[in-house]
Amino acid sequence: MNTKYINLIDQTYYFPQEEFDLKEDSLQFHGIDLMELIKEYGAPLKFTYLPKISENIQKAKNWFAEAIEKHNYNGNYNYCYCTKSSHFQHVLDEALKNNIHIETSSAFDINIVEKLQKSGKINKDTYVICNGFKREQYITNIGRLINNGHKNCIPIIDNYEEIDLLSEEIEDDFKIGIRIASEEEPKFEFYTSRLGIGYKNIVPFYEEQIKNNDKVELKMLHFFINTGIRDTAYYWNELLKCLKVYIRLKRICPTLDSLNIGGGFPIKNSLQFDYDYQYMVDEIINQINIACQEAEVPVPHIFTEFGSFTVGESGGAIYEVLYQKQQNDREKWNMINSSFITTLPDTWAINKRFIMLAVNRWNDEYERVLLGGLTCDSDDYYNSEQNMNAIYLPKFKKEKPLYIGFFNTGAYQETIGGFGGLQHCLIPSPKHILINKDENGNISTKLFSEQQKSEDLLKILGYHDN
Structure with missing residues (x-):
């Protein structure tokens, strides 16, 4: 039987795609080894892949240039x-x-x-x-x-x-x-x-x-x-x-x-x-x-x-599944180590959907789950992928860490979420990584911002040291 996560993706979509591919059983995004990124910086994290911005601008310019020439x-x-x-x-x-x-x-x-x-x-x-x-x-x-x-x-x-x-x-x-x-x-x-x-x-x-x-x-x-x-x-x-x-x-x-x-x-x-x-x-x-x-x-x-076309497809967010809660006989909740309300507010505010894929363990069997965030708010969840009635991910195993990625999140999420400020339930903003690629195709990464610390939030709240 085709019960592996990779079988599910193959059967549901054309895969690999322009920006997505696999290296062994782990996801690659524009040639970036996401598991290596996690090993270096940890999760949760957000990233911006800068070359995608220029790529989309040039695509649009070419489309208009061709149409202008075609129609004189x-x-x-x-x-x-x-x-x-x-x-x-x-x-x-x-x-x-x-x-x-x-x-x-x-x-x-x-x-x-x-x-x-x-x-x-x-x-x-x-x-x-x-x-x-x-x-x-x-x-x-x-x-x-x-x-x-x-x-x-x-x-x-x-x-x-x-x-x-x-x-x-x-x-x-x-x-x-x-x-x-x-x-x-x-x-x-x-x-x-x-x-x-x-x-x-x-x-x-x-x-x-x-x-x-x-x-x-x-x-x-x-x-x-x-x-x-x-x-x-x-x-x-x-x-x-x-x-x-x-x-x-x-x-x-x-x-x-x-x-x-x-x-x-x-x-x-x-x-x-x-x-x-x-x-x-x-x-x-x-x-x-x-x-x-x-x-x-x-x-x-x-x-x-x-706006979104320029920068949206350059962004991504990666979370770790911390724990699984079986709340009844048919609903399993995978709890991520961050919050959808604070890091991807459009999913909560306007029910926006992003591309969501497992980052690792593609050769493992899959299961149907719901995704829950860390806040105590009942609206802090993500329950469906764009073309499915539910989310399917590799089966949760406590001894085998599972990471999931949300992609094309680069527009609006930081400003709506209040980058660098207070977040719901004081959930800290994750690290943010900038990713670039030189003319030879060599990928480089740079830490743009650290994950928020308790001191950062306490200072905003007025709890200054005497």
């Missing part, structure tokens, strides 16, 4: 990274090796931009697309950046007051974009996004606040779909509505020359993941080209804002 599209493509997905310096340093631009969402993002500019990692030709509802400090910081000569900083107008607020801070002329308040997918609890200005109100808004304003130049229309770029009737319908607005605006606003199709690409969340990126890019370019040709207006330059 007379516009440029600009790749922007959404810093909110991961603000860490090692992430920005890797991403910026690829001649990209930046999208910001709050005041402190601008301080990061200024640091990057000072260090020479970006220059004043780098586009800085400023999204989000802009409070006083965000307005002030945007104004400072533009006043210091960063003319390619483009605030995206989110409401009717922002142009006046920006005009008070910015000394000279400046460029802006307008965000469309897109209609949400029918399954949402509300019909229209809280962000941006409604489809029907954009042209009147332009005529009232921008057309005769000599200080402001409209350059960009910003179109964002919360569910991301997917091959659905909903997405294509919203894109066509956006293009109608672009065409109407372009006819009365010669300076408008860019369309930002925000809303990112999905990332791999299962070994059965199937998404035709090239087709989607090709069809987006085709639809924009057709709409503009029929309306006899110039096509826009294309901007995208990819």
